[in-house]
Amino acid sequence: MKILPLAAAVSAALMAGQAVAVDFHGYLRSGIGSSGSGGDQVPMQAQGAASKYRLGNETETYGELKFGQELYNEDGKRFYLDTNMAFSIDQANDWEATDPAFREAFVIGDNLIESLPGASIWAGKRFYRRHDVHMIDFYYWNTSAPGGGIENINLGGAKMSFAWLRNTQDTGGNSEIGNEWSEASSFTGNNLDLRFSDIQLGNFGALELGINYAKYSDTDDNKLHGDFAKDGFLLTAEHTLPVMNGFNKLVLQYASDAMAGNGFSGSLMGFGNQEGMTDGSTISKTNSGNAWRIIDHGAIELSSNWEMMYVMLYEKTDLDDKGYGTDNRDWWSIGIRPMYKWSNTMSTLLELGYDDVSWKKSAISADPTREDNSLTKVTLAQQWQAGPSIWARPALRAFATYGKNSDIEINDGNKDEVTFGLQMEAWW
Amino acid sequence: MRKTIQGLALLGVLSFTTVFVPAQAANFSQLNAQAITLEDNKRTLTFDVNTTSANLPLGSSHYHAFNIPSGQYQVRLRSNIYKSVFAPTAYVLDASGNILATYGQDKVTHQPSGVISPDRLQLKFDVDSTTGAAVVVVATSQNQLNQTTEIEHPARQLAKARGNQPPDIPNLFIPHSQSGEVQLKLSKIETEVDNSAPVLVTSTTAAREASENKQAIVGASSVQPSAADATTSSATTVAATASASAVSTSAQVKQTALLPASEAMYNQAIKDAVNQQDHELALQLMLEASEHGSKTARATYLEALEQR
Numbered sequence: 043m044k045i046l047p048l049a050a051a052v053s054a055a056l057m058a059g060q061a062v063a064v065d066f067h068g069y070l071r072s073g074i075g076s077s078g079s080g081g082d083q084v085p086m087q088a089q090g091a092a093s094k095y096r097l098g099n100e101t102e103t104y105g106e107l108k109f110g111q112e113l114y115n116e117d118g119k120r121f122y123l124d125t126n127m128a129f130s131i132d133q134a135n136d137w138e139a140t141d142p143a144f145r146e147a148f149v150i151g152d153n154l155i156e157s158l159p160g161a162s163i164w165a166g167k168r169f170y171r172r173h174d175v176h177m178i179d180f181y182y183w184n185t186s187a188p189g190g191g192i193e194n195i196n197l198g199g200a201k202m203s204f205a206w207l208r209n210t211q212d213t214g215g216n217s218e219i220g221n222e223w224s225e226a227s228s229f230t231g232n233n234l235d236l237r238f239s240d241i242q243l244g245n246f247g248a249l250e251l252g253i254n255y256a257k258y259s260d261t262d263d264n265k266l267h268g269d270f271a272k273d274g275f276l277l278t279a280e281h282t283l284p285v286m287n288g289f290n291k292l293v294l295q296y297a298s299d300a301m302a303g304n305g306f307s308g309s310l311m312g313f314g315n316q317e318g319m320t321d322g323s324t325i326s327k328t329n330s331g332n333a334w335r336i337i338d339h340g341a342i343e344l345s346s347n348w349e350m351m352y353v354m355l356y357e358k359t360d361l362d363d364k365g366y367g368t369d370n371r372d373w374w375s376i377g378i379r380p381m382y383k384w385s386n387t388m389s390t391l392l393e394l395g396y397d398d399v400s401w402k403k404s405a406i407s408a409d410p411t412r413e414d415n416s417l418t419k420v421t422l423a424q425q426w427q428a429g430p431s432i433w434a435r436p437a438l439r440a441f442a443t444y445g446k447n448s449d450i451e452i453n454d455g456n457k458d459e460v461t462f463g464l465q466m467e468a469w470w
Numbered sequence: 471m472r473k474t475i476q477g478l479a480l481l482g483v484l485s486f487t488t489v490f491v492p493a494q495a496a497n498f499s500q501l502n503a504q505a506i507t508l509e510d511n512k513r514t515l516t517f518d519v520n521t522t523s524a525n526l527p528l529g530s531s532h533y534h535a536f537n538i539p540s541g542q543y544q545v546r547l548r549s550n551i552y553k554s555v556f557a558p559t560a561y562v563l564d565a566s567g568n569i570l571a572t573y574g575q576d577k578v579t580h581q582p583s584g585v586i587s588p589d590r591l592q593l594k595f596d597v598d599s600t601t602g603a604a605v606v607v608v609a610t611s612q613n614q615l616n617q618t619t620e621i622e623h624p625a626r627q628l629a630k631a632r633g634n635q636p637p638d639i640p641n642l643f644i645p646h647s648q649s650g651e652v653q654l655k656l657s658k659i660e661t662e663v664d665n666s667a668p669v670l671v672t673s674t675t676a677a678r679e680a681s682e683n684k685q686a687i688v689g690a691s692s693v694q695p696s697a698a699d700a701t702t703s704s705a706t707t708v709a710a711t712a713s714a715s716a717v718s719t720s721a722q723v724k725q726t727a728l729l730p731a732s733e734a735m736y737n738q739a740i741k742d743a744v745n746q747q748d749h750e751l752a753l754q755l756m757l758e759a760s761e762h763g764s765k766t767a768r769a770t771y772l773e774a775l776e777q778r
């Protein structure tokens with residue numbers, strides 16, 4: 043008689059201890075679209091703009107599949123492993139082969155250092171504290187890379203995070219970037235990332251401040267040409283104000299030298315190569331100088347039936363022209379995305395966006411196909427989504443988009459175009 | 471992350487006393503008469519201005535009543551959290567309209583959003599027709615209407631799903647409403663297990679499957695049937711209560727949490743018993759501790775067995 047309850051209890055206890063659950067997170071968007079003048083859906087983006095207004099304006103299938111698991115959790119000490127496999131395909135056919143990108147593979151350990159309660163240490167490839175403007179899919183502070191560091195050290199009044207991240211830049215086979223016509227194909231760079239977050243300002247929101255310093259690590263055999271800056275930094279200040287059941291973020295960024303290329307976001311982007319020489323060869327760009335940007339963006343609830351996303355952005359690059367030409371341009375952008383909710387699961391969205399790009403002379407000399415241009419884009423979408431929030435997903439939407447460029451052809455000889463289609467978007 | 475605000479809960483309790491209306495037996499037998507019979511053990515209950523309302527013991531509310539099928543069932547009520555949420559309270563009645571059990575806000579749990587579901591409130595409990603339970607009334611309470619549910623801001627949820635830095639903004643407080651939708655689901659509790667059948671002591675798949683088929687749990691309850699009394703509901707009134715024929719199941723709601731000191735005492739006693747090779751005692755201690763809400767007794771017991 044003894045064996046039965048014992049057996050029962052043991053197996054019950056085993057069952058309790060063997061709860062194996064893999065966390066599944068991710069993101070996915072896909073759909074179908076067409077252009078009014080025929081052919082596949084064309085994306086509407088101003089030449090020289092680092093982003094585009096995304097609603098009804100995404101023409102590819104993109105996904106991120108994240109599998110993670112807690113590996114250990116005792117006395118507040120916790121280890122968590124996370125991965126992220128991402129892919130992007132054209133959504134042109136049934137069978138579309140792809141080489142997925144392994145974007146994340148890291149372990150993070152919480153409360154492991156007794157003297158730093160609440161802090162976490164981590165190592166591996168990781169999306170590192172990324173900041174973005176959702177409606178234009180623009181990551182303005184994104185140092186994601188292989189790395190390691192310590193996060194959320196409580197300083198009392200602020201939390202400090204420090205990371206060492208790897209940036210390696212391809213020369214694109216351009217021998218001029220390397221010294222003495224060497225065959226350098228890439229240069230390794232190191233990025234040091236220091237942030238102070240959770241600086242609470244009482245009723246005036248919260249502040250996050252950061253500095254990234256990055257430097258190419260060349261060797262005797264693989265030297266960067268003397269004309270190129272070896273290092274650079276990015277300063278970021280972000281203010282977040284909770285407002286109208288949502289938030290407003292004001293962001294200021296200043297980048298120098300090797301961090302200051304167009305679309306700068308905190309990673310080394312000092313040199314590239316580009317088409318543009320009249321003889322068809324490629325030239326390298328200079329990478330000393332600076333760039334800065336100001337963004338105000340947010341998502342707010344206007345009433346129980348209305349929500350809205352918005353963004354205002356201005357960015358200016360001012361690199362030194364050392365005879366290679368530059369990417370210098372001014373870019374500004376403004377847009378709104380109001381949403382009217384008919385019910386908890388159905389809504390109508392309008393997205394109105396305007397981008398304007400002015401190239402500097404040195405940029406046009408580097409690439410004569412460049413033209414000053416502005417793009418107006420408007421999208422109307424009927425959407426069904428899982429909940430009455432502008433962030434609720436999954437969403438299914440039917441959209442019609444109109445875009446008009448002031449100077450550059452969008453599709454089929456026309457400077458304006460209508461596209462329409464169906465799209466799904468999910469995150470979980 | 472998802473907590474109900476304690477302060478408002480307290481407020482709710484206070485105001486509860488002012489709106490308390492004693493239930494009348496006639497009232498409840500009337501509810502019984504209105505009870506619907508579920509066809510496939512599932513139903514979406516809609517609460518709005520067109521829904522019948524009554525003065526129930528925990529406050530006036532729109533309500534739906536349904537008949538409990540013959541047998542033991544786990545009742546699951548789920549309410550999606552949108553701009554507001556209907557927080558469910560359930561009354562279990564016998565055939566004469568006496569309240570056998572009440573499941574209120576303290577039994578409601580928050581389920582975070584997942585791949586296919588938004589944030590939601592959930593209320594789970596067991597009913598057993600053999601104890602006289604005949605009807606379940608689903609409603610909300612004044613206490614619940616005075617509370618809010620805190621959910622993580624969806625912008626933060628998105629940021630986490632995408633590996634972004636969540637914006638530094640507060641959580642949302644969702645008001646509880648008289649209106650809403652509640653998903654009702656009844657699941658039959660399997661009890662027909664041959665307790666005399668041998669169960670292997672092993673960590674193999676077979677053992678796990680056996681345990682998942684509730685053999686382990688039911689077997690366990692046969693050792694300590696009286697412990698089940700402690701976990702049956704807080705019957706508010708009269709009549710035959712569930713304790714008359716105690717039935718413990720895996721889905722039984724644990725109502726009490728052990729004091730940390732008691733939990734530690736149980737764990738020490740379990741270890742001692744295992745070390746002295748008194749398996750009967752160790753097992754009973756483990757079961758007793760678990761029935762009283764210990765979350766560590768099982769692990770302690772297993773660990774002690776492994777270490778010996």
